[in-house]
Amino acid sequence: MPIAIAIHGGAGLSHKARLSPDHQEKCEHALRRCVLVGHEILQQGGKSLEAVRAAVVSLEECPLFNAGKGAVLNAQGEIELDASIMDGRDRSAGAVAALRTTRNPILAAHAVLKHSKHILLAGPGADHFATLHQLEQVQPDWFRTEKRWQQYLRVSGTETVALDHDTENVYGTVGAVACDVHGDLAAASSTGGMVNKKHGRLGDTPLIGAGTWADNRTCAVGSTGHGEYFIRTNAAARVSALMELGGLTLAEAAHRVACEEVPELGGAGGIIAVDHTGHIAMPFSTGGMFRAAVHPDGRVDVGVW
Amino acid sequence: MPIAIAIHGGAGLSHKARLSPDHQEKCEHALRRCVLVGHEILQQGGKSLEAVRAAVVSLEECPLFNAGKGAVLNAQGEIELDASIMDGRDRSAGAVAALRTTRNPILAAHAVLKHSKHILLAGPGADHFATLHQLEQVQPDWFRTEKRWQQYLRVSGTETVALDHDTENVYGTVGAVACDVHGDLAAASSTGGMVNKKHGRLGDTPLIGAGTWADNRTCAVGSTGHGEYFIRTNAAARVSALMELGGLTLAEAAHRVACEEVPELGGAGGIIAVDHTGHIAMPFSTGGMFRAAVHPDGRVDVGVW
Numbered sequence: 067m068p069i070a071i072a073i074h075g076g077a078g079l080s081h082k083a084r085l086s087p088d089h090q091e092k093c094e095h096a097l098r099r100c101v102l103v104g105h106e107i108l109q110q111g112g113k114s115l116e117a118v119r120a121a122v123v124s125l126e127e128c129p130l131f132n133a134g135k136g137a138v139l140n141a142q143g144e145i146e147l148d149a150s151i152m153d154g155r156d157r158s159a160g161a162v163a164a165l166r167t168t169r170n171p172i173l174a175a176h177a178v179l180k181h182s183k184h185i186l187l188a189g190p191g192a193d194h195f196a197t198l199h200q201l202e203q204v205q206p207d208w209f210r211t212e213k214r215w216q217q218y219l220r221v222s223g224t225e226t227v228a229l230d231h232d233t234e235n236v237y238g239t240v241g242a243v244a245c246d247v248h249g250d251l252a253a254a255s256s257t258g259g260m261v262n263k264k265h266g267r268l269g270d271t272p273l274i275g276a277g278t279w280a281d282n283r284t285c286a287v288g289s290t291g292h293g294e295y296f297i298r299t300n301a302a303a304r305v306s307a308l309m310e311l312g313g314l315t316l317a318e319a320a321h322r323v324a325c326e327e328v329p330e331l332g333g334a335g336g337i338i339a340v341d342h343t344g345h346i347a348m349p350f351s352t353g354g355m356f357r358a359a360v361h362p363d364g365r366v367d368v369g370v371w
Numbered sequence: 372m373p374i375a376i377a378i379h380g381g382a383g384l385s386h387k388a389r390l391s392p393d394h395q396e397k398c399e400h401a402l403r404r405c406v407l408v409g410h411e412i413l414q415q416g417g418k419s420l421e422a423v424r425a426a427v428v429s430l431e432e433c434p435l436f437n438a439g440k441g442a443v444l445n446a447q448g449e450i451e452l453d454a455s456i457m458d459g460r461d462r463s464a465g466a467v468a469a470l471r472t473t474r475n476p477i478l479a480a481h482a483v484l485k486h487s488k489h490i491l492l493a494g495p496g497a498d499h500f501a502t503l504h505q506l507e508q509v510q511p512d513w514f515r516t517e518k519r520w521q522q523y524l525r526v527s528g529t530e531t532v533a534l535d536h537d538t539e540n541v542y543g544t545v546g547a548v549a550c551d552v553h554g555d556l557a558a559a560s561s562t563g564g565m566v567n568k569k570h571g572r573l574g575d576t577p578l579i580g581a582g583t584w585a586d587n588r589t590c591a592v593g594s595t596g597h598g599e600y601f602i603r604t605n606a607a608a609r610v611s612a613l614m615e616l617g618g619l620t621l622a623e624a625a626h627r628v629a630c631e632e633v634p635e636l637g638g639a640g641g642i643i644a645v646d647h648t649g650h651i652a653m654p655f656s657t658g659g660m661f662r663a664a665v666h667p668d669g670r671v672d673v674g675v676w
Contacts, residue, residue: 157603157636163573164493184572185599188469189494191571266496267489268468275580275605294490298462300580300608307609311616331462 068344068362069108070245073101073121075131075356076238077290077336085354085370093130094368097358100124101368104242105360114244114252114286115153115176122149122172122254125240129211131356132238134170136211137258139218142265145209147258148272149175150186154251154280163188163272167203168196172256175272177201186272209258221262239271241278241288241338249342251286253278253302260293269293275303282342284309285316291328291335291352299327305339316340320347373649373667374413375550378406378426380436380661381543382595382641390659390675398435399673402663405429406673409547410665419557419591420458420481423547427454427477427559430545434516436661437543439475441516442563444523447570450514452563453577454480455491459556459585468493468577472508473501477561480577482506491577514563526567544576546583546593546643554647556591558583558607565598574598580608587647589614590621596633596640596657604632610644621645625652 075097104121108114126134133147140146149171150161160179163186168174174196178187187195197203239257246252255278257271270277270293277293279302280286287302296302301323308319316339324337329351336350336357344362348355358368380402409426413419431439438452445451454476455466465484468491473479479501483492492500502508546560560583562576575582575598582598584607585591592607601607606628613624621644629642634656641655641662649667653660663673 159603182569183599184569184574185602186573186578187569187571188573189571191569194570264487264489264492264496265499266492266494268491268493269489273491273578273580274602275578275608279605294488297490297579298464300584300605303580303605303608304612307612307616311612 067247067249069247070340070344070346070360070362071101071104071108071117071121071242072338072340072346072348072359073097073104073125073242073357074288074290074336074338075125075240077350077352077355090370093356094370096128096130097356098366098368100128101358101360104244108244108246111247114246114250117244117246118242118252118254119151119172119176121242122240122256123170126170126172126256131240132258133240133256135209136214137209138238138261139214140259140263140265143218143222145206145258147171148268149256150272150274150278151175151179151254152252152274152278152280153179154282154286157281159185159274161186161272161274162192163268164266165193166206167193169202169204172254173201185274217261239290241290243286243288243338243340245340245342245344251280251282251340251342253280253286253288255288270296270301273297275300277302279303279306281306285339285341287337287339289335289337292333295328295331295333296335298331299323301328301337305337316345317347321349324349325351372552372554374552375645375649375651375665375667376406376409376413376422376426376547377643377645377651377653377664378402378409378430378547378662379593379595379641379643380430380545382655382657382660395675398661399675401433401435402661403671403673405433406663406665409549413549413551416552419549419551419555422549422551423557423559424456424477424481426547427545427561428475431475431477431561436545437563438545438561440514441519442514443543443566444519445564445568445570448523448527450511450563452476453573454561455577455579455583456480456484456559457557457579457583457585458484459587459591462586464490464579466491466577466579467497468573469571470498471511472498474507474509477559478506490579522566544595546595548591548593548643548645550645550647550649556585556587556645556647558585558591558593560593575601575606578602580605582607584608584611586611590644590646592642592644594640594642597638600633600636600638601640603636604628606633606642610642621650622652626654629654630656
């Protein structure tokens, strides 16, 4: 069976001029490294659930992306991290929201999937659950980079919420989708949310059906963008429904949601998706999307524009 | 144009013997009163969004149901309230989770829909937002009834989470769906969640797509039951997708989700739904569902079994 994996590091970027060649090269290098972490697991016969989890841990650890270390700060100058993961075999899922001390939110989401009767835990109860499951806890300022702090100081007190990097219109999220040697699908997403978001705001990333979806019968999907529009379009599960009920291909379904249905409501962003034959789709309606994929034939794609 | 409204007060109840005739009569009386509150607004030409909001406020104020006053207590013996509302005209939505001091969670969800760039606010930030919008705040023990406290004392320290009323297997939520004179649809849901739930657990009620969905092109849906299964089936938006993409009628789509897809994963519960012609469906896979409806011809339905 073909194996395949795709990851993203956020969408946005209206102008090429706003991304320096040096920064772009650093991001592309990191994306390549992170996608290969997941692909290595698939190559060794590992499960798609493990591959997406490992790829997202790598993205969380990389300070270039808005998840885990390097996440943006909310309107109070604090970190609040969200993540979710879904297993296409039985549609079991785990998600966490507004974490403040758990180093890798995707590991907390995975612990919820494995060990909880619940699917979504939010706030202090979610960090507490992660602690009970021996996940590493850090001080909130461990996540904070100087760049994010300066960014927060610039927008603090304004109503601006859509920015991620500096003056770039990036909706930062990270995510991964994979198809393993058994044809099983999985999806995972993680984020720090929007810069200057109101205390307690949850976007689409921790919401199963909006930010993350996986169903072996159709596809695994991760979305990134202005989360509210992905909630209103039920974006991730919608790609699956368009395939199952509407007869669309993976590419058609992902394009329709990311490039038609989300923009029709006024939103923007991108989607990564994979089906059980290893086909990958990565459409976006923004200027760019940080992304990487390893196709069934071993070809590695890394791109921004 | 025909007007119609349906409400529910939770599903569950495996045995008739566990619901006393006196308690059933009280519940049915309350359901009739609450559905008529919403219907009165529709009759006067009011919007479906206003009708579902008013009906849910009435249900929240009634201590018989697990929402607002009379809500269940979590594993810490505390109240955490969730609600969501969606407008089928443009799929705008608002939701709140883990409120502790806002008297009417559905009014907070509506304030998010009307006044926030965000869709979902959770925790102290959500109560704070409600305060900013002049919504009444109460002490947490205002919500607590003696019955709920005794129930908490019985299950505290155990792993039991699925109970609502005493020994009855009720998944308490309240909700409303309506079609107004303009053919516009809206849906609203509110809950205290599951008895003895872990701190921070969010079910399907605050999740747009799982617990609540409204789209003028298809239907308005509210779900009640074991929330985790309604998240994994993307229940509310799924009813809409089965109509739009699968060609099913409202009754067929609602039945398929509530009585086939949710039970296939091991879950149970019910759905209320209305389409733009005023057709109402109220299927459930549990022994009973507290429900009431006013059909386009003025007929009032109230039932449990």
